[in-house]
Amino acid sequence: MTKILSEMQRAEKGIIKQIRGGKELLARMDSLSLYIGKEIELVSKQSKRGPVVVKLGNTQVAIGSGIAQKIIVDVK
Amino acid sequence: MNILLIGNPNVGKSVIFNRLTGVDVISSNYPGTSVDYTRGFLSISGKRHQLIDVPGTYTLEPTCKAEEIAVELLKEGDVVINVIDATNLERSLNLTLQLIKQKIPFVAALNLFDEAEHTGIFIDVEKLECILNVTCIPTCALTGVGISKLVNSLEEVKVSDFDFDNEDRWNTIGNILQEIQHIKHKHHTFLEALRDYSIKPVTGIPILLIILVLMFLSIRFVSEGIIEHISNPLFNSLWTPVLGKLSALLQNNELLSKLLFGEFNTVLNYETSFGLLTTGLYIPIGIVLPYVFSFYTILALMEDSGYLPRVAVMMDTTMHKAGIHGLSIIPMLLGLGCNVPGALATRILETRKEKFITATLLSIAIPCMALQAMLFGLLGSYGYKGLLIVFTTLVIVWFIVGNILKHTVKGTSPEIFMEIPPYRLPYFKGITKKVFMRIKWFIKEAIPFMLFGVLLANVLYAFNILHGIEKVASPLFVHCLGLPKEAVGVLILGLLRKDLAVGMLIPLQLELNQLIVASVVLAIYFPCVATFSVLIKELGIRDMLKSVLIMLITAILVGTILNQVLNLI
Numbered sequence: 014m015t016k017i018l019s020e021m022q023r024a025e026k027g028i029i030k031q032i033r034g035g036k037e038l039l040a041r042m043d044s045l046s047l048y049i050g051k052e053i054e055l056v057s058k059q060s061k062r063g064p065v066v067v068k069l070g071n072t073q074v075a076i077g078s079g080i081a082q083k084i085i086v087d088v089k
Numbered sequence: 090m091n092i093l094l095i096g097n098p099n100v101g102k103s104v105i106f107n108r109l110t111g112v113d114v115i116s117s118n119y120p121g122t123s124v125d126y127t128r129g130f131l132s133i134s135g136k137r138h139q140l141i142d143v144p145g146t147y148t149l150e151p152t153c154k155a156e157e158i159a160v161e162l163l164k165e166g167d168v169v170i171n172v173i174d175a176t177n178l179e180r181s182l183n184l185t186l187q188l189i190k191q192k193i194p195f196v197a198a199l200n201l202f203d204e205a206e207h208t209g210i211f212i213d214v215e216k217l218e219c220i221l222n223v224t225c226i227p228t229c230a231l232t233g234v235g236i237s238k239l240v241n242s243l244e245e246v247k248v249s250d251f252d253f254d255n256e257d258r259w260n261t262i263g264n265i266l267q268e269i270q271h272i273k274h275k276h277h278t279f280l281e282a283l284r285d286y287s288i289k290p291v292t293g294i295p296i297l298l299i300i301l302v303l304m305f306l307s308i309r310f311v312s313e314g315i316i317e318h319i320s321n322p323l324f325n326s327l328w329t330p331v332l333g334k335l336s337a338l339l340q341n342n343e344l345l346s347k348l349l350f351g352e353f354n355t356v357l358n359y360e361t362s363f364g365l366l367t368t369g370l371y372i373p374i375g376i377v378l379p380y381v382f383s384f385y386t387i388l389a390l391m392e393d394s395g396y397l398p399r400v401a402v403m404m405d406t407t408m409h410k411a412g413i414h415g416l417s418i419i420p421m422l423l424g425l426g427c428n429v430p431g432a433l434a435t436r437i438l439e440t441r442k443e444k445f446i447t448a449t450l451l452s453i454a455i456p457c458m459a460l461q462a463m464l465f466g467l468l469g470s471y472g473y474k475g476l477l478i479v480f481t482t483l484v485i486v487w488f489i490v491g492n493i494l495k496h497t498v499k500g501t502s503p504e505i506f507m508e509i510p511p512y513r514l515p516y517f518k519g520i521t522k523k524v525f526m527r528i529k530w531f532i533k534e535a536i537p538f539m540l541f542g543v544l545l546a547n548v549l550y551a552f553n554i555l556h557g558i559e560k561v562a563s564p565l566f567v568h569c570l571g572l573p574k575e576a577v578g579v580l581i582l583g584l585l586r587k588d589l590a591v592g593m594l595i596p597l598q599l600e601l602n603q604l605i606v607a608s609v610v611l612a613i614y615f616p617c618v619a620t621f622s623v624l625i626k627e628l629g630i631r632d633m634l635k636s637v638l639i640m641l642i643t644a645i646l647v648g649t650i651l652n653q654v655l656n657l658i
């Protein structure tokens with residue numbers, strides 16, 4: 014099942030399927046090893062429009078809600 | 090030979106730099122600690138080489154000023170030490186492959202190797218060496234394990250001949266990891282549980298509030314304790330007798346004694362006499378230093394534990410109201426100590442709009458510790474009312490100005506996008522070293538400015554130089570702000586140091602309401618010269634002028650409104 018990252022539930026895992034953004038966003042995500050095919054887990058969500066925190070491998074990354082809306086995840 | 094330390098943020102480059110050169114640089118547990126480069130020297134078998142600590146970068150295609158500096162420096166380097174985070178090989182190797190593509194000669198230091206082992210990550214270093222065909226050395230920068238081997242390896246540095254398809258970088262890395270990395274699953278540790286609880290809003294926000302309140306209370310408690318039990322007794326029992334002898338010697342030279350000791354009747358008052366050797370030393374050392382010490386101790390604990398990035402996440406929604414995002418909390422928090430490092434830290438922000446808003450809000454509504462220390466002394470003697478009004482006003486001003494700027498400044502406000510490092514136990518030596526460095530820096534910066542300020546104050550008043558300006562400004566001061574026209578001088582010297590300016594308010598014998606207005610205006614109207622000069626470089630002259638204009642207008646408006654409101658109640 015695919016979901017938008019910002020709609021994932023806590024502790025849900027999935028694989029990044031698509032990043033709906035310009036080149037710049039793709040490059041930035043890429044530099045933090047958020048690429049298509051990467052497995053991530055949602056650690057926490059702040060308020061509705063707040064950032065999400067995802068776990069990837071051994072690190073965590075905070076992602077603003079606007080960016081999180083552009084990331085499509087294949088949820089397990 | 091020019092040697093560069095290149096690697097992702099927060100992988101221990103600055104700790105390694107410090108070990109190799111002995112030059113002190115600040116290291117903390119969050120990405121973006123170093124925003125500028127530092128040079129040092131090390132010798133390898135008798136030869137002296139230059140080593141440069143470079144700001145961390147995830148990629149060789151920069152996305153912010155700090156990363157630009159890193160990429161720019163690459164041109165200067167002859168060889169590179171690529172510092173790799175052993176707990177995060179995938180992301181680190183991404184940068185390594187970019188170095189390889191650019192044919193840059195390097196050796197790799199697999200730092201944080203101790204932490205990797207603890208978390209159950211086992212790395213076959215020899216195999217990695219074989220694959221990349223460059224020297225790879227496991228290191229632990231904190232204990233120094235592997236560091237001498239790293240130095241020796243610099244005698245012979247190669248360009249890697251590893252070949253790969255750039256489009257397929259992540260796959261390549263994945264394949265390498267398959268061969269060299271083995272992860273053993275471990276049970277959740279205490280730090281990991283803390284990691285979860287402190288970022289979930291339900292528990293995270295109460296934790297944040299408790300920490301902020303504890304921080305505030307302990308800074309005040311410790312500082313007042315030091316002032317009362319250490320600095321005051323020292324000044325009174327050691328310094329006063331010295332001054333007594335000195336003044337006996339200078340009895341005939343009235344001008345000089347006035348300059349050195351200031352004006353006082355029979356008893357020496359360190360705060361109000363305004364001599365170079367009395368107030369000029371007592372304000373920075375006797376009052377401000379204790380606050381600087383306790384603030385930086387607590388800040389160091391927050392920095393080294395890794396809590397700051399969590400604060401950034403939790404504050405993100407709030408910061409959006411001002412058109413900036415959570416990451417801006419880092420310049421703001423650093424600014425609470427001293428606005429100068431705060432202003433420098435705006436380099437971790439991406440866009441002009443973000444930098445402009447953060448810098449302006451920092452100058453307007455974030456009082457540095459020196460100013461706060463004096464306000465605590467001055468207003469604190471009236472109980473909590475004055476302090477409460479001043480700080481609440483600044484918070485409100487922060488929100489209102491931020492919100493106006495959000496809607497008027499052109500450009501985009503990007504969103505938070507940052508790595509959150511694991512919690513690490515702060516270690517005593519690291520904390521004391523950092524606090525000591527910052528105190529040294531404070532003393533070097535503050536005392537000359539302070540002495541110059543006291544000198545200037547004496548000259549201005551002795552020759553009545555301000556008379557003209559006071560006359561011109563008096564309608565504004567008397568009618569709008571409700572302050573005597575003599576407060577003009579206070580604001581002029583506040584440009585040099587704001588703590589000094591607060592000291593100058595004392596002899597004016599103001600009422601509490603006037604003190605409140607003066608304190609708020611003093612905080613808002615202009616940054617001190619040190620911050621001003623950094624901001625000109627960071628923002629450029631045009632934006633800085635705009636920013637200053639905003640500060641002046643805000644100061645007058647807020648001062649006038651506050652004066653009216655306070656007179657009503």
Ligand SMILES: Nc1nc2c(ncn2[C@@H]2O[C@H](COP(=O)(O)OP(=O)(O)OP(=O)(O)O)[C@@H](O)[C@H]2O)c(=O)[nH]1
Nearest residue numbers: 099100101102103104116117121122123145229230
């Ligand atoms: N356990 C362990 N901790 C380390 C090691 N090296 C560095 N650290 C810690 O990792 C954190 C980051 O170190 P820094 O030297 O500031 O990292 P940096 O690479 O200079 O980071 P930026 O300046 O942000 O690019 C600090 O809290 C260090 O104490 C290590 O080998 N082992």
Ligand SMILES: [Mg+2]
Nearest residue numbers: 102103122123
């Ligand atoms: Mg550093």
